[in-house]
Amino acid sequence: MPGRIVSRLATIIVSASLITLLNAVSSRVQAPTAQDFDRLFAHALELQQAGDLLGAIDTYKAALAITPDRADALSNLGAAYVRLGQFDDGIRQYEAAYYKSARPNEAIPQLKRVVSSDPESRSGHLILADCYLQTGQDQEVIALLKARERMFTTDLAYAYLLGTALLHTGDTAEGQKHIDRIFRAGESAEGHLLMGIAYLELKDGRSAKTELERAVQMNPTLPTAHSQYGRALLGLGDQEGAVREFRAELAVNINDFDANLFLGNIKKTDQQFADASSYLERATTIRPADLTARRLLATLRLQTGRVEEAVAMFESVEKDAPELIDVHVQLATAYNRLKRKQDADREKAIVDKLNAEAQAKARGGSAEPPER
Incomplete structure (x- = not known):
């Protein structure tokens, strides 16, 4: 019998034995435990690294039967499928890992490999988008x-994703083309959502509210609809309604950045610091480079006495955006609390310099002395 077949049979026997053992434990004593998952996961990883992709897939599936929401197992299972050329199965696993982990940024490299290997994969392109x-x-x-x-001549999901991105970048004319395409197919929640986003970009909160209210009425589970409706309500002064919509968004789409960000800021203002931390941590996980989310979380850390963490966060933001005056102010405060007077004085000097430059710019002059 060829060695590869023997290896495959051995894998099946080992995996089957583990599953049988787990079933026996389940029937006689208790349900499989986290330790059982860890054992299967480690075995699957060994098989994957050894090149036994079919064995790894079987074992990952056995592990996921115990803990279905483990993003690392889902992602590894997706990678195994992709290496076998089973792109649709791989995409489904990556999509599940992305939604369950609230880390869409981590799915991007995997999905880029999928669309590179299978350029005609419509679902791969749409999920990556x-x-x-x-x-x-x-x-x-x-x-x-x-x-x-x-590739997407009649695909309304394509029109929705591209139209949303165009509107976010301020390209209303191009975005409108995709809105029109969606409405030509009939009235839809997606069309009203895109119109609402367009009105938000134009700072027309009342028109945005009308469109977004209709969107959530037509499809209460449409991703981003509740969060954008919440933004419109918040802009019109209805914080209670906004909080309701942000929570509704997270009930159907935990990855929504705006819902996490705005709820985090609201909870922070209300001094509900534990809730604020959960929301803002998730926001920075979803968009690690976002300056607003990072500044809010750093400020929260400073408010709650986690000064060393706050300093590290503010220093990171300062490196990426040295022109932000409030970051230097907060850093000076944090350094003072740590008795780092020299660092605090340096930040205060930067604040004075930036303020002088801003005042000079407002007057149309320069903060620097004229050259001789």
Whole structure:
């Protein structure tokens, strides 16, 4: 019997033995435990690294039968499917991992490999575009989808994703083309959502509210509809209604950045610090480079006495955006609390310099002395 077949049979026997053992434990004593999952997961990883992809797939499935929401197992299972050329199965696992982990940014490299290996994968392109959209990479959505219009001539999901990205970047004229395409297919929640986003970009909160209210009425589970409706309500002063909509969004779409960000800020203002931390941590996980989310979380850490963490976060933001005056102010405060007077004085000097430059710019002059 060839060695590869023997290896495959051995894998099946080992996996079957583990599953049989777990079933016996389940029937006689208790349900499988986290330790049982860890054992199967480790075995699956060994098989995958050894190149036994079919054995790894069987064992990952056995592990996921115990703990269905483990994003690392789902992602590894997706990678095994992709290496076998089973792209649709791989995409489904990556999609599940992305939604369950609230880390769409981590799904992006995997999905890029999928669309590179299978350029005709419509679902791969759309899920990758959605990951880009969730992580605020609107230009990447446009670059990915705009050149592939012929692949999606009648696909309204394509029109929705590309239209949303175009509206986010302020390209209302191009975005309107995709809104029109959706409405030509009949009235839809997606069409009203895109119109609402367009009105939000134009700072027309009342018109946005009308469109977004209709969107959530037509499809209460449409991703981002509740969060955008919440934004409109918040802009009109209805914080209670906004909180309700942000929570409704997270009930159907835990990855929504805006819902996590705004709820985190509201809870922070209300001094509900534990809740604020949960929301803001998730927001920074979804969009690790977002300056607003990072600043809010750093400020929260400072408020709650986690000063060393706050300093590290503010220093990271300062490196990426040295022109932000409030970051230097907060850093000076944090350094003072840590008795780091020299660092605090340096930040105060930067604040004075930036304020002088801003005042000079407002007067149309310069903060620097004239050259001799």
